Amino acid sequence: xxxxxxxxxxxxxxxxxxxxxxxxxxxxxxxxxxxxxxxxxxxxxxxxxxxxxxxxxxxxxxxxxxxxxxxxxxxxxxxxxxxxxxxxxxxxxxxxxxxxxxxxxxxxxxxxxxxxxxxxxxxxxxxxxxxxxxxxxxxxxxxxxxxxxxxxxxxxxxxxxxxxxxxxxxxxxxxxxxxxxxxxxxxxxxxxxxxxxxxxxxxxxxxxxxxxxxxxxxxxxxxxxxxxxxxxxxxxxxxxxxxxxxxxxxxxxxxxxxxxxxxxxxxxxxxxxxxxxxxxxxxxxxxxxxxxxxxxxxxxxxxxxxxxxxxxxxxxxxxxxxxxxxxxxxxxxxxxxxxxxxxxxxxxxxxxxxxxxxxxxxxxxxxxxxxxxxxxxxxxxxxxxxxxxxxxxx
Amino acid sequence: xxxxxxxxxxxxxxxxxxxxxxxxxxxxxxxxxxxxxxxxxxxxxxxxxxxxxxxxxxxxxxxxxxxxxxxxxxxxxxxxxxxxxxxxxxxxxxxxxxxxxxxxxxxxxxxxxxxxxxxxxxxxxxxxxxxxxxxxxxxxxxxxxxxxxxxxxxxxxxxxxxxxxxxxxxxxxxxxxxxxxxxxxxxxxxxxxxxxxxxxxxxxxxxxxxxxxxxxxxxxxxxxxxxxxxxxxxxxxxxxxxxxxxxxxxxxxxxxxxxxxxxxx
Ligand SMILES: Cc1ncc(COP(=O)(O)O)c(C=O)c1O
Numbered sequence: 001x002x003x004x005x006x007x008x009x010x011x012x013x014x015x016x017x018x019x020x021x022x023x024x025x026x027x028x029x030x031x032x033x034x035x036x037x038x039x040x041x042x043x044x045x046x047x048x049x050x051x052x053x054x055x056x057x058x059x060x061x062x063x064x065x066x067x068x069x070x071x072x073x074x075x076x077x078x079x080x081x082x083x084x085x086x087x088x089x090x091x092x093x094x095x096x097x098x099x100x101x102x103x104x105x106x107x108x109x110x111x112x113x114x115x116x117x118x119x120x121x122x123x124x125x126x127x128x129x130x131x132x133x134x135x136x137x138x139x140x141x142x143x144x145x146x147x148x149x150x151x152x153x154x155x156x157x158x159x160x161x162x163x164x165x166x167x168x169x170x171x172x173x174x175x176x177x178x179x180x181x182x183x184x185x186x187x188x189x190x191x192x193x194x195x196x197x198x199x200x201x202x203x204x205x206x207x208x209x210x211x212x213x214x215x216x217x218x219x220x221x222x223x224x225x226x227x228x229x230x231x232x233x234x235x236x237x238x239x240x241x242x243x244x245x246x247x248x249x250x251x252x253x254x255x256x257x258x259x260x261x262x263x264x265x266x267x268x269x270x271x272x273x274x275x276x277x278x279x280x281x282x283x284x285x286x287x288x289x290x291x292x293x294x295x296x297x298x299x300x301x302x303x304x305x306x307x308x309x310x311x312x313x314x315x316x317x318x319x320x321x322x323x324x325x326x327x328x329x330x331x332x333x334x335x336x337x338x339x340x341x342x343x344x345x346x347x348x349x350x351x352x353x354x355x356x357x358x359x360x361x362x363x364x365x366x367x368x369x370x371x372x373x374x375x376x377x378x379x380x381x382x383x384x385x386x387x388x389x390x391x392x393x394x
Numbered sequence: 395x396x397x398x399x400x401x402x403x404x405x406x407x408x409x410x411x412x413x414x415x416x417x418x419x420x421x422x423x424x425x426x427x428x429x430x431x432x433x434x435x436x437x438x439x440x441x442x443x444x445x446x447x448x449x450x451x452x453x454x455x456x457x458x459x460x461x462x463x464x465x466x467x468x469x470x471x472x473x474x475x476x477x478x479x480x481x482x483x484x485x486x487x488x489x490x491x492x493x494x495x496x497x498x499x500x501x502x503x504x505x506x507x508x509x510x511x512x513x514x515x516x517x518x519x520x521x522x523x524x525x526x527x528x529x530x531x532x533x534x535x536x537x538x539x540x541x542x543x544x545x546x547x548x549x550x551x552x553x554x555x556x557x558x559x560x561x562x563x564x565x566x567x568x569x570x571x572x573x574x575x576x577x578x579x580x581x582x583x584x585x586x587x588x589x590x591x592x593x594x595x596x597x598x599x600x601x602x603x604x605x606x607x608x609x610x611x612x613x614x615x616x617x618x619x620x621x622x623x624x625x626x627x628x629x630x631x632x633x634x635x636x637x638x639x640x641x642x643x644x645x646x647x648x649x650x651x652x653x654x655x656x657x658x659x
Contacts, residue, residue, distance in 0.1 A: 014522055016544065164449065168450075175452075
């Protein structure tokens with residue numbers, strides 16, 4: 001396979017001015033990923049700062065209700081409330097090893113922005129976050145958190161004013177400041193080495209899950225379900241199970257108002273708009289018009305509201321090693337409520353997409369069958385948005 | 395006309411090339427056509443035309459706004475190609491395109507270059523395709539006799555630089571500084587030393603772009619050994635500034651290009 005590719009997906013599609021930065025990053029990552037000192041330092045941060053390992057919780061009431069065994073991988077309990085911290089700490093530490101003083105990041109839901117700002121504060125780096133103005137409005141609590149963490153939040157009002165546009169601005173900043181600045185990308189997207197690097201830092205989720213489920217049940221689960229925005233929490237949990245052919249891996253995209261409405265972020269499910277293309281440095285499935293202009297997506301969850309999917313997912317789908325489906329805004333809200341009521345866990349709206357599909361899948365399962373849901377984040381950030389959709393005044 | 399012929403004729407006249415850039419369809423198809431005609435009449439030696447793209451990561455905010463205006467007016471790849479055919483009815487100076495890869499890819503790479511040839515395009519620069527990923531583009535371009543232009547930045551060195559120069563046709567696009575496109579007040583010292591460094595490595599014409607907005611900039615890069623100056627954002631700004639008064643816009647463009655051209659003589 002060509003370097004930086006997952007079969008025909010991936011690559012490095014950036015302007016010449018960014019090439020030296022991308023290559024410097026690749027070199028530094030390859031060096032650090034096998035460096036004992038780096039890994040010791042990172043493991044220490046993950047354990048004593050981020051609170052890893054996160055638990056794998058058995059959902060007693062939900063399991064009874066659905067008629068099969070449901071487990072949640074509790075990334076919501078990691079410091080800052082989502083899996084994003086795993087990658088943010090890994091990359092921020094890498095930035096420090098590279099001698100960079102300033103990190104920049106894009107954010108949609110604000111979870112990655114908060115994680116990046118947190119890692120920067122912890123490691124003593126300057127931090128600036130790019131965020132679309134629509135996301136700033138719907139994720140206000142996280143905007144305040146980033147500012148508390150002493151990050152500067154730069155509003156982006158171009159294009160659809162969401163994650164895609166924030167990435168455009170972050171890439172421009174990086175292009176102009178390559179010598180001093182580290183771009184801390186938040187998902188398995190962008191030019192090589194990001195998809196590989198972010199997957200590497202997130203793969204701890206699956207490694208822990210594998211041990212935990214074997215300890216709890218003495219066997220592997222029948223299915224693992226994760227939501228897919230760019231796809232980092234999904235790759236993070238999938239990777240440890242790729243060779244276990246009996247474990248179904250299922251990614252859930254944002255179905256928005258339904259596929260026919262065109263208002264969604266389901267790159268795989270919509271066969272008309274979702275086609276192979278190039279966005280933000282990588283070749284993958286992208287929502288676009290006939291000429292290749294990128295489509296503005298819609299989802300109730302800011303973290304899934306993006307026009308392209310990580311290239312490794314396109315590859316896993318071709319291989320039929322993972323399957324992809326979607327949940328609509330409405331199904332997501334129902335799952336959001338259900339998990340809160342039945343298990344006392346308020347999920348992030350992103351993660352609620354995975355829960356929503358688990359509710360459907362459970363109907364086809366037997367009593368002893370096991371489903372693991374990657375609960376990628378907690379829902380505190382979403383309470384105002386959820387209340388608005390549920391017609392409740394807070 | 396080929397780049398080769400253009401540059402050798404300029405040399406005979408003891409001039410260098412002024413290369414204005416605009417986005418096709420900014421602010422709309424008809425006005426854009428009048429703009430290009432005005433720029434050519436005012437003395438452009440080569441035209442650099444951009445296809446508008448929804449997510450132009452290689453461009454700065456000024457050109458992004460131009461892309462937005464053009465897309466909102468309904469421009470697409472079909473009308474861009476038709477536009478070039480119309481430009482060809484009044485000028486035969488070289489036309490270089492600046493395009494983001496997804497637009498090329500969605501048309502099919504081969505068909506894109508066939509259509510470029512049919513429309514009278516002289517060269518294509520794919521803004522987000524580095525030399526490492528450009529095999530398919532180079533192949534399709536050679537087959538259709540379209541030149542391939544690549545960018546060289548102050549950080550391009552060693553084997554990569556060699557490979558880029560080997561695959562460049564027409565001219566080498568030298569980026570005068572790091573960062574995205576945009577008009578700037580100063581030219582960096584590093585630009586001038588970059589021109590000198592590349593000059594020793596190739597006989598192709600060197601054209602410098604990114605941040606050239608004043609006659610002094612044009613003179614400085616040409617004196618440092620460049621063969622042409624590419625002026626983008628400064629021109630696009632004039633279009634942006636005059637949404638309601640097209641005659642004033644065209645007048646300003648004419649005198650701006652005229653002044654910049656004077657600096658190449
Ligand atoms: C809690 C949570 N889950 C999932 C995502 C989606 O990202 P990814 O698909 O990379 O895991 C986000 C992104 O912001 C998030 O905050």
